[in-house]
Amino acid sequence: MKKENQIPEVDIVVDHEAGVIREVKPEKLRSKKGHERRVNTSIYVLLTVMSIIWLAPFVFLVLQSFRCESGGQVNYLLPKQWGLDNYVFLFTESNFPRWFMNTLTIGLVVAVVQTVIQLSVSYTLSRMRFRGRKLFMKAVLVLGMFPGFLTMICLYFLLKQLGMTQAGAIPGLILIYVASSGMGYHISKGFFDTIPKSLDESARIDGATRFQVFLKIIMPLAKPIVIYTILMAFMAPWGDYVFASYVAFGKASSYNVAVGLYQWVNTNDFQGYFTRFCAGGVIVAIPITALLLALQKYYVEGVTGGTVKG
Amino acid sequence: MTDLEYFKLSKPAKMWHNLLTSLRNLPKSVLGKIKSFFMFFVHLFVGFFNEIKDIVLTYKNGDWKTRVSFTVMGFGSCARGQWLRGLLFFAFQTVFNLYIIFFGGAYLAKFNTLGTVATTRKGRVTVYGDNSFLILLYGILTIFFVLAFIYTWRMNVKQNKLAEEVLKAGKKLKYAKDDISGLLDSQFHKTLMALPTLGIFVFTVLPIIFMILVAFTNYDANHQSPTNLFTWVGLQNFRDLFSTANANYANSFGQVLLWTLIWAFFATFLNYFLGMLVAIMINKKGIKLKKMWRTILVMTIAIPQFVSLLYVSKMFAADGLVNSYLMRWGWIERPLPFWTDPAWAQITVIIINIWIGIPYLMLIATGILMNIPADLYESARIDGANAVQTYGKITLPYMLFVTGPYLLTSFIGNINNFNVIFLLTQGKPDVLGNKAGATDLLITWLYSLTVEDTNYKMAACIGIIVFVVCAAISLVVYNFMPSVKNEEDFQ
């Protein structure tokens, strides 16, 4: 970007009669410059409006979380009485700390296990050719077209047999999230595919076993994708409502934040709990947002890489 | 027609020509598909026959160690010193036998009826009969176990044959030490894939097959195990789904399916083009603070959807912020029916979904825009193209080509986009009957049927339909889009 800015603004024009390409000096393009300025101004206006639309709900959310005079929906934005009542409630009178810890535990464990599984699978599929490789990839493609909730009833039963529902919902949920992580190999496989195969071959000739190649050559080079995978694995459990509510059914101490806060808004008398939901939302959103923004570079790399590689 | 003649044609003539050619080739390609389908079975049959022949020959030509292995698995391997393999074979056989005798066999026997002995109450005591649910689930498990056993047995026979050949050639067999060190080297893929595959099998494949089979039973609120039995009903559920009689499922289903496709179309393409537009605006030369604009949008991705969507859903409720401010400013008299009127609700979810989707697509588009080689633009500029032409001839085709596979995945993802609909409307307003609402996608309808109605059989049917829809779309797109066809193209 910077380099481009240093290039003097000249335009190139093809002069057909003379059969040459001419550079037209900026003076001659003054009207064009004015046009350019108008375009840029309208883009700035648009982007500003967009930013407001995109940020507004979150600003409202934060504002309402500080409202003390009533807990329900009201027809005004700025609290009449500012205070931390809702936050105090969260941490002293409700199950929220428990839910938060539940979700954090799930997130951390899933982040580790899922990353290990996903990287193993994608490395294998990217680097090794073996019988059943194509079959595996096709099977994952086909399985992915079935809606996930279809399996819910059956999974619930399987978990129940293992004692991992209601009170034991946390390990149960971890198991569900982690079990099929082998199916999400695409993005990291796409990344591994870009690491030249000759590095593997060279290391193998140098005497490394495939395990050593994986550990000593590929892993150090895969840092961006490792971080991306961990980030994604960690973030997913925070938003899951369906499985979490089904597995923890009725046992409030096993809820994750999504289930707990959802119940506050929808099933309880939400008029009283609305501002508390807002406060809870803020508490959940802050660490996640901070994490994503801190690792934005890796996130963007993973998202764009995954799309292009398919 | 030669290539040169083709180039001379005008645009409509080219399209007409292409259409004619593809129509002319249609019978051939369909025939080809049928033939390859048929050949698949021929190959399967021939392969099966060859396997049998090989097994017989192995027995006939094998030594006594091999022959004993036919009944006691792993014997030959142990006798030849490959004790690790041998013991594993033997252990598997033992486990399998015990499983069938003490557990699986009973379930398998009842698999064709899913149980006949009903649960009864004798006074105050409940006497439990057959549990159809368990019979179905363990029946499937047992069938898989049997298939696995056949495969393992075949491997055991093959191992014996191989070992005999190796010994005859005077070479060394692979012993336990080689087997174990191989797991970190030449057989490393087995080490890495074993656990993930097992996980996928137990927690995805098994449940999916279970639910596919449920679609062919009468498992619903009136047939709940263990109190009641359920049993096979063939295609009855699908007939119900497509019939207008009784509950008129056909109407609900048709409307939900139509809305699902409309939704997926808008959710995919509106987001795609608007996201690209935003990306182009932010990345335009001369626009400052690029990083800030981008970060503002990325922030909205980070906030968990259940927070943002639930909040936005409340914002648009009858007594929500939007309506109350509009009324206070005197723009409207009564609250706008964002969630209560079917058409309003449908449009509102599509618009809010744009709000969710643009940041994500902006990132993707930015990544791709940066990858377009700069010399393409330079060459276009020298050729005299203006901004709009450059966009139409270079940016857009490049984007479409590169993101072809993504568009497909995204379309399928939107068919299954549970979160947005569920958190915003839960499918409401419920106007279509059978628990279906105006904004219900197939997937959210499936969810309501399961959780609220315990109508598992219908939920399973819809699940299968979702699969069929997704598979059909993918197949069509795969056949028309070159960039998704070949995995190696992107390597």
Place this chain on the structure above:
Amino acid sequence: MACVKLEHVKKIYDGGVVAVQDFNLEIKDKEFVVFVGPSGCGKSTTLRMIAGLEDISEGTLTIGERVVNDVEPKDRDIAMVFQNYALYPHITVYENMAFPLRIRKMKNDEIHRRVCQAAEILGITEYLGRKPKNLSGGQRQRVAIGRAIVREPQVFLMDEPLSNLDAKLRNQMRAEIILLRKRLDTTFIYVTHDQTEAMTLGDRIVIMKDGFIQQVGTPEEVFDTPHNLFVAGFIGAPQMNIFEAKLDKRTDGYHVLLQDMDLKLDEDKCKLLENNGVKSMDKVLLGVRPEHMTACSESETNCVKGTIMVNEMMGSELHLHVATGMPKNTILRLPTVDLTSAERAALVAGNKLSFTFASKVVQLFDPESEQSLLYK
């Protein structure tokens, strides 16, 4: 000790594509063998089979005394240099070169000694602390070679190691490889598509096409007596000129008739043709290298007449493309030292030129089988 033997080696890929057909070759200890051929001829596949990176579909491969078909690459005691260098980007040059030794759990002192020695030989001591991305192409290639020589392997494999370098650097590295080879004195197998590299480096050259070996021989052999049309065209630059001519067997021996030219073949060639039972042929492919052509004056009769289409001044020599009425232009390569300035001024596009060649230098090929008729 470290001879490499390939017997009936064949490579068939999963799709049924045959990359290498019935490859037989015995590479002697301390020999420098070059596989050369156009892309897709199977030369790299063969090398990769020797390295153990590709499975061998059929046949046996022996390194030293050992059949290594099923031996993992790491246990074959070979080292390989890749076209794209394949340096590990995340570690320094020193660690790159130490990597194979560390994997083998060698003592630190020994590793240090060997790395320093190799760095010394290759003149990269000052870069040992750098990461590969901070090196130029030539330096990277040296590191890659260094990583191979610290191993002191039985056999060196090199897969187009100079292709990614620019022309000047390539010539320099080529000379260095010759020196290195003298110093290491071990078996080398070198793959390239560049016939100059093959000619200058190899003790023996293996020329391949479409998975088949076309000819194996010393640089002199393949240059002077190509076994077939392909080898004749592949070795030597610019390419050998091929004419459609007539072969006439007369009482005084064989004559080649090309346009107005009647060339009587010398004794040796006649004997060879006689031994191979060649009769008079209406159509025979006659090959003459551009450097074996001589321009002749207008008055001479026994020569081919034509018009100069293009003249390329190369400095020490002049390349002339001459149209003779035959399908392809004939190329002449004339040393400039021998030409007077008047002569040189006459050798420009548009002027007439006659040329001739001696019987000693011609090659004859069967137009159907494209095999040499002068096969011993």
